[in-house]
Amino acid sequence: MKDHIKKEIIKVLKEIYNLSDAEDIVEIQKTSNKHVSSDYFTNISMKLAKTLGEKPNQIAETIVASIDSDKNYKVWVAKPGYINFTLNQSVKNNIVPEILKSTNLLTSVETKNVKNIIVEFVSANPTGPLHVGHGRGAIYGNIISKYLEIQGHKVHKEYYVNDFGNQINKLVISVFSKIDKSIAQGYSELYEGNYINDISDKIQEFIKNKGWSITIKSILENNEHSKKLEACRKIIVNSILENIRDSLGKLGIVFDDWFSESMLFEGNLVDKTIARLKETGKTIKKDGALMFNDDEPRVLIKSNGEYTYFASDLAYHDKKMREFDRVINIWGADHHGYVNRVCKGLESLGHDIDKLDIHLIQFANLYRGKEKVSMSTRKGEFVKLDTLLQEIGIDAINYFYLMRSKDQHLDFDLEVAVSSNKNNPVYYIQYAHARIEKILSQVPNYEEFEFDHKNLKNKQEGDLVDQLANFSDICKKSIINLKPQIMTNYLYDLSQLFHGYYASERIIKDEINYSQVYLLAAIQKVVKCGLETINIQAPKEM
RNA sequence: GCGCCUGUAGCUCAGUUGGAUAGAGCAUUAGCUUCCGAAGCUAAAGGUCAGAAGUUCAAAUCUUCUCAGGCGCUCCA
Structure with missing residues (x-):
């Protein structure tokens, strides 16, 4: 419909104003303002005001007057020159059967350009059990991998084991x-x-x-x-490592490979990489040590002959860059000072740095109510990831670690995460799914009746239909841009609309409106699909 | 000192490619059960979008500067 409107506008612009570049400047945007009852709008008249030397409002009126009338939507002008398109509600309602018929709601995010991608994450030093400080990177890396797989890429999940030094x-x-x-x-x-x-x-x-x-x-x-x-x-x-593997397994995280640092040395890869680096002339000898001459000299081989972490890391990344089309690292924000060094090194080795994508994850703070949970690693007094999992469960771990942008510091309240009420967004969303299940189970034969797009009329139904129609866009924004928090926020909003609807509209009654039942089924399907993409279960009862 | 991230309601945070009157939840206050799960819902109140300047018809959003917080700048990993 959006494309249809766009074509219509372009056609009109060409006719009236003889604009040859209309295709490039016309934008049809979704209306997000709650106070405006339109579905799409265009700002084209504001854009044209200057070049045409007319007032935007006037341009808008002129355009609207030339648009062919269409049963599917109404066109109207608002100050200072917005052209609004209000879609016919019963036409919009058709999203409900479309969702129910669809065999895969995520096809819109599939890529045509399939790549071989390595995602390296967690990679905690094997010197102790995983603790809560590792949790966010683990969950985030796992979802990024999943998102890339949903897009159709070939994804290799790897844990780099620093078992040397x-x-x-x-x-x-x-x-x-x-x-x-x-x-x-x-x-x-x-x-x-x-x-x-x-x-x-x-x-x-x-x-x-x-x-x-x-x-x-x-x-x-x-x-x-x-x-x-x-x-x-x-x-x-x-x-x-067994302990770590076990902890990750409980979180549903399984790696394709555990690549060990000592393998790099056994295969002489570190020496080979350093030799190539020497050839570029970017290395210098200083104080008995071999250094990569970046903005500041960075030590590769210490004066005592030992290799630095940087040296083996370059060899490791060199290997990854040669073997994959795209290399993704998930690192804690504390490593950001290191990013530039690795990039410069890889560039000197002749790699296209655009292939490398380093995601820095900000730290998460755990709270128990108002009290901050210490993450100290000293003397083993840290909270283990296993303990966290036991306390709040896998669904809450996934949701809470994914609910904020990776660039955002995250405050994670354990008391909320274990609560079984609306304060806990995980329960709130899952509860929506379970509530719908209960209703559907009471009308098992609903599919024998037809969906009639004219039978969803009230405001709440309209809002729900709009939200369902958004799902495809949300998937693109979340899955293609690798932003899980967009999915968590969407599911929460959808659940909120549903719970409000549920409280005010009785579905099971003497004369059942089966279109409403279809609507609920579509909501449930979307909730389930959304939860599955972020590794959260959609329970039928709870 | 240099670099990265952040600053939106009392608190925790959304805010799409720059669009119309700024959005939730928590907390507060006032309500809602003969009825599908009240594990819920409705409403009120709450704003100098850190500050300043700039670009634009239009800025929470883009640019510059200032302030505040987090993190990092080892021959550590």
């Missing part, structure tokens, strides 16, 4: 020092927490089973035992 050594020391306290000497800020104790038990059992009759200290310090140390290191890292 200092923090892993520190982890090993932390575990070993539980067996022999003297090992901790000389180290500060070792990892603490029950999980460290659990793993040290595991190591002790492993050593016992192997029948090794050597001290834990000698495994660590004696070079003869380097293979034994390596075996222990693997057990430690793997048991943490």
